[in-house]
Amino acid sequence: MDSVNLEVLKASVRWIEGGQRVLLVTVVRTWGSSPRPEGAMLAICEDGSVVGSVSGGCIEDDLIDRVRRLGIGPTRPEVLKYGISADEAHRFGLPCGGTIELVLEPLTRASGIDDLCRRVAAGQLVARSLDMKSGAARLVPAHSTDGVDFDGRRLLTVHGPRYRMLVIGAGQLSRYLCQIALGLDYQVTVCDPREEYTDAWHVPGTTLVRTMPDDSVLDMKLDERCAVIALTHDPKLDDLALMEALRTPAFYVGALGSRRSNAARRERLETYFDFGNGELTRLRGPVGIFIGSRTPPEIAVSILAEVTAVKNGVALPDGLRVEEAKAALDIVANQQTSCTVGARR
CATH class of the missing domain: 3.40.50.720 (NAD(P)-binding Rossmann-like Domain)
Known part of the structure; x- marks a missing residue:
C-alpha cells in the first residue's frame, strides 16, 4: 500500500472523529500518461484541508473548489472523469491524450475507514469493496497479487503491506x-x-x-x-x-x-x-x-x-x-595509462 494513501486514510479518520464531512477521491482508471497510478487517493475535508494527491495539482484545485461550492452531502459515490478533450487535458495539467477517472466517495463513520486503518496497522492485507449504488463498504481478505478493480458497480481497493x-x-x-x-x-x-x-x-x-x-x-x-x-x-x-x-x-x-x-x-x-x-x-x-x-x-x-x-x-x-559500469571504467583507465606511458617513451 502506498504510504501516501495510508496518510490519506488516517487523516480521514481524524476529520470524521472531529465531526467533519470528508470526501475520499480514488483514481480508478487512467488512459495515456497519468501523474498518479490507479489506486492513488486524495481526502478533502469540508473546511478545504487536503491530504494526498491524484494528479499534479490542477485536478486537486478543481475538486477543492467543487467541495467549497457544493459541499459534501450524504450522497452515494459518483464517477468523475478529467481530460476527455485536449482543452481539458491542458487545463488540468494532464499530458497530451491523458485521461483520469475518479470515484468520489462521501465518508461517514459507517464507511469503516477506522477499522481499515487498524487492520493495516496490524500488518494485514485488506481489500475494501465499495458498492457504488448504495455506498456501503465492507472489508475482506486480499491477496498480494490483487489490485484496483472497478466495473462501474463496485470499486475494490487493496490496502496493507503488499x-x-x-x-x-x-x-x-x-x-x-x-x-x-x-x-x-x-x-x-x-x-x-x-x-x-x-x-x-x-x-x-x-x-x-x-x-x-x-x-x-x-x-x-x-x-x-x-x-x-x-x-x-x-x-x-x-x-x-x-x-x-x-x-x-x-x-x-x-x-x-x-x-x-x-x-x-x-x-x-x-x-x-x-x-x-x-x-x-x-x-x-x-x-x-x-x-x-x-x-x-x-x-x-x-x-x-x-x-x-x-x-x-x-x-x-x-x-x-x-x-x-566498473568494467568500462577500468578499460578507460587502462587506455589512459597506456597513452601516458606511450607519451613518456
Whole structure:
C-alpha cells in the first residue's frame, strides 16, 4: 500500500472523529500518461484541508473548489472523469491524450475507514469493496497479487503491506537501507544471528529475527512480491540465505560485494549447492546501480533503485549495472595509462 494513501486514510479518520464531512477521491482508471497510478487517493475535508494527491495539482484545485461550492452531502459515490478533450487535458495539467477517472466517495463513520486503518496497522492485507449504488463498504481478505478493480458497480481497493523485504545483516548499511525501504512501503524483516549486531539494532517499523538466514527464508514463505538482500559480507550467512532464496519466486535476490567476491560467490553456489548457471542468472550482484556511491546512505539508495526498477519491470541498461559500469571504467583507465606511458617513451 502506498504510504501516501495510508496518510490519506488516517487523516480521514481524524476529520470524521472531529465531526467533519470528508470526501475520499480514488483514481480508478487512467488512459495515456497519468501523474498518479490507479489506486492513488486524495481526502478533502469540508473546511478545504487536503491530504494526498491524484494528479499534479490542477485536478486537486478543481475538486477543492467543487467541495467549497457544493459541499459534501450524504450522497452515494459518483464517477468523475478529467481530460476527455485536449482543452481539458491542458487545463488540468494532464499530458497530451491523458485521461483520469475518479470515484468520489462521501465518508461517514459507517464507511469503516477506522477499522481499515487498524487492520493495516496490524500488518494485514485488506481489500475494501465499495458498492457504488448504495455506498456501503465492507472489508475482506486480499491477496498480494490483487489490485484496483472497478466495473462501474463496485470499486475494490487493496490496502496493507503488499511487498516484503528480507535483509540479511544488521549492520550500518542495513539501517540506512531499511529506513528507506520502510518509506517505500516494504514490510521489512532483518535477519542476523550475531549478537554484536542485533543488540545494537534499532530501526522502528522493522522486524528483527536472530535465526539462521536459511531458516528465515523458509519461515517467511517468500512469494513473487518479496525481495532478499544479503549485506553481511560473510559467506557463512549470505550464502545460506541466497541458497534458499534462489529456490523461491522472490522477484529480487541480491548480495553486496565486489566484482571479485561476487564471482567467488557464484562459484561457491554452483560448486557446493548444485546451482546451475541458469538459476544463478537470478542472483544480482554486485547489488545496486552505478551512481558512484561510496557512503552507506548512497549505497542504500543505489541498491533500492535497482530493486525498484526490477519491481516495476524496468530493464536497466548495462551502463547502469555496477559490474559493467566498473568494467568500462577500468578499460578507460587502462587506455589512459597506456597513452601516458606511450607519451613518456
